[in-house]
Amino acid sequence: MLGLGIAALGVALGLGLIGFGALTGMSRQPEAIGRLQVVMLIAFAFVELVFLLSVFVAPGIVKGM
Amino acid sequence: MGGLFTLGSSLIAEAEQTHEGLSYLGLWVNVLFVLAILFGLMSYAKKGLNERVFKNPITQGFEQVYLFIENMCVVIIGNHGRKYVPMVMVLWLVIFTGNIVALFLGESPTADLSFNFAMALIAVGYVQYEGVRANGLFGHVKHFAGPKLGGVLVIISGLIFVVELISEVLKNVSLSLRLFGNIHGGHVAVESMNKLGEPILVPYGMFLLPIKLLTCVVQAMIFTLLTCVYISLVTHHEEGHGERHAPAAAH
Amino acid sequence: MSTERNSGGAAAVVVATVIGIGLMMGGMYVSLNVHLGFVEAMNKSGIPFDPGKTVSMMGVLLILFPVIRIFFIAPLAAAIGGRTSELERTFAEAEELRGEMTKMRSEYEHRLVQTEADARERIQAEIKKAQELGQALRAEAASHADELRRKAEREIEAEKNRVLTELRLHVVNLSLGATEKLLGENMDSATNRKLVQDFVDKAGAAR
Numbered sequence: 001m002l003g004l005g006i007a008a009l010g011v012a013l014g015l016g017l018i019g020f021g022a023l024t025g026m027s028r029q030p031e032a033i034g035r036l037q038v039v040m041l042i043a044f045a046f047v048e049l050v051f052l053l054s055v056f057v058a059p060g061i062v063k064g065m
Numbered sequence: 066m067g068g069l070f071t072l073g074s075s076l077i078a079e080a081e082q083t084h085e086g087l088s089y090l091g092l093w094v095n096v097l098f099v100l101a102i103l104f105g106l107m108s109y110a111k112k113g114l115n116e117r118v119f120k121n122p123i124t125q126g127f128e129q130v131y132l133f134i135e136n137m138c139v140v141i142i143g144n145h146g147r148k149y150v151p152m153v154m155v156l157w158l159v160i161f162t163g164n165i166v167a168l169f170l171g172e173s174p175t176a177d178l179s180f181n182f183a184m185a186l187i188a189v190g191y192v193q194y195e196g197v198r199a200n201g202l203f204g205h206v207k208h209f210a211g212p213k214l215g216g217v218l219v220i221i222s223g224l225i226f227v228v229e230l231i232s233e234v235l236k237n238v239s240l241s242l243r244l245f246g247n248i249h250g251g252h253v254a255v256e257s258m259n260k261l262g263e264p265i266l267v268p269y270g271m272f273l274l275p276i277k278l279l280t281c282v283v284q285a286m287i288f289t290l291l292t293c294v295y296i297s298l299v300t301h302h303e304e305g306h307g308e309r310h311a312p313a314a315a316h
Numbered sequence: 317m318s319t320e321r322n323s324g325g326a327a328a329v330v331v332a333t334v335i336g337i338g339l340m341m342g343g344m345y346v347s348l349n350v351h352l353g354f355v356e357a358m359n360k361s362g363i364p365f366d367p368g369k370t371v372s373m374m375g376v377l378l379i380l381f382p383v384i385r386i387f388f389i390a391p392l393a394a395a396i397g398g399r400t401s402e403l404e405r406t407f408a409e410a411e412e413l414r415g416e417m418t419k420m421r422s423e424y425e426h427r428l429v430q431t432e433a434d435a436r437e438r439i440q441a442e443i444k445k446a447q448e449l450g451q452a453l454r455a456e457a458a459s460h461a462d463e464l465r466r467k468a469e470r471e472i473e474a475e476k477n478r479v480l481t482e483l484r485l486h487v488v489n490l491s492l493g494a495t496e497k498l499l500g501e502n503m504d505s506a507t508n509r510k511l512v513q514d515f516v517d518k519a520g521a522a523r
Contacts, residue, residue: 038141038290045287049239052246056363089347092369096376107388114395131392150393151385159380174373179366183373187381 004055011051018043087177095166096174103162130157134289141293142300149296152191156184157289160244164281167248168274175284176248178241185240188292189233196299208299209233236295240288247284251277329382336375343372488516 022040026033087095106123113121119128134154138146163175174180196205209229210222255270255277262269347368358365491512499508 034140038137041283041287041290042294045243045291046239048247049243052242052250056242056246087364087369089344089366089369089372092373096373100380103384104387107384111388111391114391118399119395127388127392128396131389131396151389152381154389155381155384158384159377177369178364179369180373182365183370183377186370187374187377 007051007054011047014047014050015044018047087172091172092174092177092180095172095177096180099159099162099166099174102166103158130154137290138293141290142297145300146293146297149195149293153289153292156188156292157285160184160288161281161285164248164285167252168277168281171252173248175244176252178245178249181241181244182237184244184288185237188240188288189236189295192292192295192299193233195296199300205299236291240291244284244288247280251280329386332378332382336377336379339375339378340372343368343370343375346371484516484520488512491516 018040022036025036029036107127110121110123110127113119113124119125131150131154134157135147135150138150138153142149160175163173163180167173167176193205196208199205200208210226251273255273258269258273345368347366350368352367355365355367492509495508495512
């Protein structure tokens, strides 16, 4: 349970950082919003994937050991 | 430490008691249901296709989707990305319809890991096929080895090759697990929030509907977007476009 | 390219259908009869994964891709492309028409300006001609008047001379008559006449 919390914490930090970076970039260069959104979503996806992996895969692996 | 993970897995197991995966027949029923909806919409939209201006709202919606995906393909893959539009659009439509079904029903194909894994296998397999077709078999395999290195650094090339192979397999897992986790996780979240509001008879889970709707669109988009990125990675060496996406995709 | 892709597409549909049906059958068999160890482990650890379902669904998707492409996406793309090209054509036509209109307008304006200039020139020429004519007429009239005046002056001069001559004759006659009456017949008429004549001439010269 605590592990889930830690994972969520890390993912939240990561998502916040990505959002922060994307928003900063967008406000600096409004004409690049389209590209930034695409890249931001990709980064979101990877951060989210880490969380999903930790939730769904890690318990199984640890139990199997 | 072990207790921690047993706790986590027991939590998931508890969730699984309410949501064990679909049976074989159940998945078939769900898939056919989704496909029936999809084909019904498409045949309805096809009627409005012959007008000069699309007045049929369903047709307009499909047109928007088509233009969006075409734009995505052209931006990410490049000028030759237009020929991948049908494949990407089919993926998008299936995932989106499945997600919308998952909004209202407890089960849906996209909430089933096996179905998502099948989709991811198809997508990544198609990417490999395109890579082989674009670079030749040898060129495609060589692409895994990364940049050309001489002398002792060949060992590093071999390492990169192995890492790339693993990442190629992980693409499947990441694509399918992401979709599964989001849709299925949405279900679990709704269930647990409903359980939370049970004593006062308020279905809290329903308040998650807007964010789940957002998830539907975003997940369909991310799946197709990553497929586009993978395609652009394997078909785009000569224009130096793929290198920019490489750090993003080499997870 | 397109025909090749079409024929290739038909072959691909057949191949995909055959492979897809095969995969479906295989998947069903796997799902119902084969129990793999790692799948059991995964299921136990909370990942509901069934390779049989995956294989069958791969078959379904393989069939689905060409079917949806032919059933819907190709007509949609054709419709959108046709509409876009039609729009582009209409737009190009409008653009062309506009260019033509602009050209015509500029031509018209040019012609208008030219016509105006022409008209002005002609008006100027007419005015000039009229002025010249007027001047000529005036000059002619002036010369005519001059001539008339000269003629009149000449006539007046002639009349004056005539009247003077007549007057002189008359004076001579009168003075002759008066002298005759004064001096009687003894006077030589010829000598007297001469004397009187001289006198009158002197008087005329003195006058």
